Amino acid sequence: MTRAEMKKVVVVEKIIGGHMTNDEGAAALGLTKRQIIRLKQKYNQGGARALIHKNRGRKPAHSLKDEIKERVAERYTQIYHGSNNCHFAELLEEHEAIRLSASSVRRILLGKGIKQAKQRRRIKAHQPRSRKAQAGMLWQIDATPYAWLEDRAPVFALHGAIDDATGIVVGAVFSANECREGYSLVMQQGIRKYGLPLGLYSDRHTIFRSPKEKLTIEQELAGETKPLSHFGKAMKELGIEHIKAVTPQAKGRVERLWGTFQDRLVIELRLLGVNTIEEANRVLPKLIAKHNRQFAVSPKEADSAYVELGSDTNLDHVFSLRSQRRLGAGNTLSYGSKIYTLAKPVSCHLHAKSTVEVRETLKGELILWLGGQALPLRETQKPSRVQQRKMADPVPPHKPAANHPWRKTWIQKQVQHNTNP
Structure with missing residues (x-):
């Protein structure tokens, strides 16, 4: 018997014993006077046990069958391990034709002693920045290395860009490491599909900025401008305002995207049987389209801020x-x-x-x-140089004889000269 049920028994017994009125009992239990009268009737017919809920100990009619619970737990441990409760519920509906809520999945797994693989930790709260009003006003771009294929391949990086207003992933590509080529391919994907954004938000990696961009006072007075990286020159040529964030929280939209991808893409790539980075890049557009259908939101304003790419602009030459x-x-x-x-x-x-x-x-x-x-x-080919004419072999030096006058000292020459007047 629960504490609430025990309280009902005590109040009803006091009312029957004449120590409380029906109105006082109703006020004590938070019930109406009519409900108190019904409780008294039940108590008189069956005693304190009659006040216990009739479904106590019974299995609910709408409860899940034990076979389904066993199957859900088995599929998680064998195939879908590592996915969070929400994603696991989606995978069950997509691949196993089992439709359950995320809370039901959580209760089943906890009942089997299976905890979520990735425990959430409380992070420092930051004031959220409002989304841009129109699509194309700002993109956020970043890359993250991760074991996307688990132990089937070495760690490699995922480059991606997300629209700030809609949350649409405009481009993504896997690469061996974070590099200029990966960022350039992401920008080309997004520009060809959506158009030129007005601005781009990135971190302060040397791919985006020159390490010598800080000018001295003499250089500023001389009118020199900050040097740009190869990626920065491409942004200037396309007319895209390039903003470099100082902290990761400033570009929180793309930072949170990595948490979602690390939860979901790893499982999706495993289910597709992907074992190499080349295969991962082939299936990535399909997975990005699925993500956008589920997580994209409508912008505040329906008008688009994208600028159409000119027909005379070749992105291969820009990046x-x-x-x-x-x-x-x-x-x-x-x-x-x-x-x-x-x-x-x-x-x-x-x-x-x-x-x-x-x-x-x-x-x-x-x-x-x-x-x-x-x-x-x-x-x-390099022009061949005209070779200089080879000189003749040098004549060996003449060695004078032992009695040659050059071999005599100056004193000997003077004595010989005096003796021969």
Whole structure:
């Protein structure tokens, strides 16, 4: 008997014994007078046991069958281990045709002594920043290394970008480590599918900024500008405002995305039988589309802030390595210990010893960037140097005889001169 039921018994006994009225008993139990009269009738018919709830000890009619509970626990330990309760409930409905709530899944697992693999810890609270009003006003970009394939492959990094207003993952790619190529591919994916965003939020990794961007007072007075990294130059060329966060909490949208992906993508990749980073990149677009369907939200304003990419803009040429070279005779230049020249003749005249910009794309294509135009380059052979004519063998020096006058000392010569007047 519960404490509440024992309280009912005591109050009803006092009312029957004449120590309390029906109104006082109703006030003590928080019930109506009519309910008190019914409790008295039950007590008179069956005693204190009649006040116990009739379903006590009975199995609810809507309770889950033991076979389903056993199957849920078995599938978790064999296949879906590591997933959280919410994700596990979704996987059961998708793959096993078992529809359960996350709370039901939690009760089943706890009843079997199975705790959630990843325990949540309380983190320091930060004031949340409001989402942008329109899609395309701001993207947040980042990368995180993780054991995405568990023990089936080494740790590698996932690069991703998320729209701040809608929570849509605009691009994602796996790479061996955090690198400029990974970020460039993510930006290309998002721009080709949605358009150019107005701003981009990133951390202060040297991929995004030059380590020499801090200018001295003399440089500022001389009018010099901060040097940009290769990625920063691409953002400037596309007209995207690049903001570099000082703390991870400033770009909390993409930071929270990694927690979701580490909970869900690992399980999804396991279920798909992915064992290599190449296979992971092939199935990643499908998983990103599934994520966006489930977690994307509507922006505050329906109008989009995306800017359409111009037809004359080649993203392969924008996201490239850029370096300065000096032209040699015959429009040749040196790059990577090799000599290159123009693949096709050009109408404009290029002066020898002039400084030009050379760009190397992610695919390894080499171009000469001149006046906003890409001129393809091709490898050529180094001009052979004219060898100097080989000189004749030198004549060996003449060795004078032992009685040669040069071998005599000056005193000997003086004595000989005096004796021969």
